[in-house]
Amino acid sequence: MFAIRLVTTPQPGTCVLAADASGVLAGGDDETAELHRTAEDPGRAGAAQVMPRPLRTPAKVVIAGVGAGDEAGWRAAGCAAIRSVPAGEALHVVLPEGVAPEAVRGLAEGIWFAAYRFRDAVDSPRSVEVTLQTSTPDAYAGSLATARVTAAATWLARDLTNMPSSVKNPAWFAGQIVGEAATRPGLTVTVREPEQLRAEGFGGLLAVGGGSATPPRLVELSWQPEGATRHVVLVGKGITFDTGGLSIKNRDGMKLMKKDMGGAAAVVAATLAAADLGLPVRVTALVPLAENAVSGSAYRPGDVITQWDGSTTETTNSDAEGRLVLADALGYAVARLSPDVVLDLATLTGANSVALGKRTAALYSHDDDLAAALESAGRAAGERMWRLPLPDDYVEYLHSDIADRHSSPTRGAGSVVAALFLREFLGDKVGSWAHLDMSAPSWAEKHEDDLTQGATGWGVRTLLRYLTA
Known part of the structure; x- marks a missing residue:
């Protein structure tokens, strides 16, 4: 740079x-x-x-x-x-x-x-x-230094997202995170490979990645400065390519699916930048990485999957894969990491762009203060979001006759129902959680304003503003 x-x-x-x-x-x-x-x-x-x-x-x-x-x-x-x-x-x-x-x-x-x-x-x-x-x-020296760290992190998230999926498989992505963390003191990183994922019961991640020749990974990247009193866990969807699985996408729907790990890129880049800035807050990024592919070992519509927390999910659409890997990571975060706040970022639904257009993410949270803080951070950073509701009467859309829940109801409100699905895995942290569906603003069709054609790195700036506040 x-x-x-x-x-x-x-x-x-x-x-x-x-x-x-x-x-x-x-x-x-x-x-x-x-x-x-x-x-x-x-x-x-x-x-x-x-x-x-x-x-x-x-x-x-x-x-x-x-x-x-x-x-x-x-x-x-x-x-x-x-x-x-x-x-x-x-x-x-x-x-x-x-x-x-x-x-x-x-x-x-x-x-x-x-x-x-x-x-x-x-x-x-x-x-x-x-x-x-x-x-x-x-x-102005301090302002310029902060801008440089923010820009470098945004460039990294864009680079990771723009990388063709012929290179960017789960193992490659995990290796990039390990390499970046090694250049910064105070960061620790753990990579769970398929054997450990099976031993620990990450059923959603294993199911989604089961059809690919490049197996899944779960990366845990942690910045834990001395004296930190607050712990923010960032979870990012990391589907390195999404064919839709056996519920295969058409060509137009598939051609940009190298960007389906934009949430993972954002949380990784923000955590690395938190270390670069020496922010006095503990940050853990959880990055479930998988390629959703078509093969004889791909998971099937109608399968029942056992998630990390032991609950079961009926999946009738293998193209609703992101919520399955996020569910494992969210359940693990709440049970094992003792977070004060949990934020997840995901290129989760096409319904996001239908509702809010190409430049605005959907924000979901039960915590008014957390939602306001994220909205304020987004405004300062130049990343738009709009808060949408989490109506309890829509939970019935998740009903399954053969499992604890259904992953992909066919009725409307796709982005809302996806958020309600994720909420199922928050336990007592529901009130300290926010979900950002950033599928639409993760990609720009042309050079415009502060975006360049391709990946936008959406979320990095907002997360850094939020963590700094």
């Missing part, structure tokens, strides 16, 4: 000046002021006016709109600025006097988020020199 440096003097490259929604342009000369004055909608957050200046210094000026001048506005300006220059061209941002530290964090995050490219793609990551000019660099 390229560097962003704080400097006190002008530097070579495209010069970026900020304009707010009231029309005030910070810095510049008569020429730039005239350009800004005559522009349509000047100062709108994310708007960019580019002025070439041949044979002059600087040779190009970008006026980037910051809107209300809050962190979100500056993040949008950072995205617009980096997209206004070709890859490799230096960028020099003149910060207005007295700009808030959180604005500089937003600016830096926007630059890094919008500059991301998948490392193995033809369009490789941008290599660019970025400088931020201010007379008081010490005032």
Whole structure:
């Protein structure tokens, strides 16, 4: 990831000046002021006016709109600025006097988020020199460092999710987590392989992964700083590819299923970042990894599965596999890890996008304070979510005649019922649990705002804001 440096003097490259929604342009000369004055909608957050200046210094000026001048506005300006220059061209941002530290964090995050490219793609990551000019660099060093950790974690989650499933099987993913944890003091990691999963009764994970030539894994990644008084367990769905199993998807439904481990990528990256930031909270990431494949050993519609907690699930749709692996992990977390809070993130249902569109996750929780804290973290981070209900009268949809519950009722409210299914495994921690169905916002169809085409790394930013609060 390229560097962003704080400097006190002008530097070579495209010069970026900020304009707010009231029309005030910070810095510049008569020429730039005239350009800004005559522009349509000047100062709108994310708007960019580019002025070439041949044979002059600087040779190009970008006026980037910051809107209300809050962190979100500056993040949008950072995205617009980096997209206004070709890859490799230096960028020099003149910060207005007295700009808030959180604005500089937003600016830096926007630059890094919008500059991301998948490392193995033809369009490789941008290599660019970025400088931020201010007379008081010490005032912004902390904000820039936090932005860098957040961006690096988001890049990692995007890289993991973008990786083709021909490479990204459960063993490979587990190896990546072990390798990343080894570079950071204070982290511990345990990988349960198939023999141990069978011995300990992780029936849902074994069933879902049973049809694949690459067996499942359960990774437990832990950050436990000295003196921590709060324990947050993060559970992320880690289906490295989802064919739908014997309830096979069609081609259009299957072609992007390398992203079905986006929740796992987010919780892993956030836990690694918690260690990088030295956050004073204990964090455990549980990552059930499996490939849902089609073969003679694949689990069947109509099978009854015994979950980790000993309860049974009738599954009549093998494409509702994510909730089965999450159920094992949630039951284990509550019984063995003594969490104060349990959060799960999952690309769980297509119903998420039907209800809320492509940029918004569904939030479920019985805890009003926890839900409000996550919503606040999401707003600050620039990741949208919307709270949906958990109506008790919908629990009857989970009824099974031959097991404790049914995994995939055919009636409506698919995202809600999936959340109610997960709730079954929380025991006395139901009141300290939140579920984020982030299937839709986990993927972007094009470069837009702070997203680049492909995996978004959704959830990393929100989790870090929540853990830091």
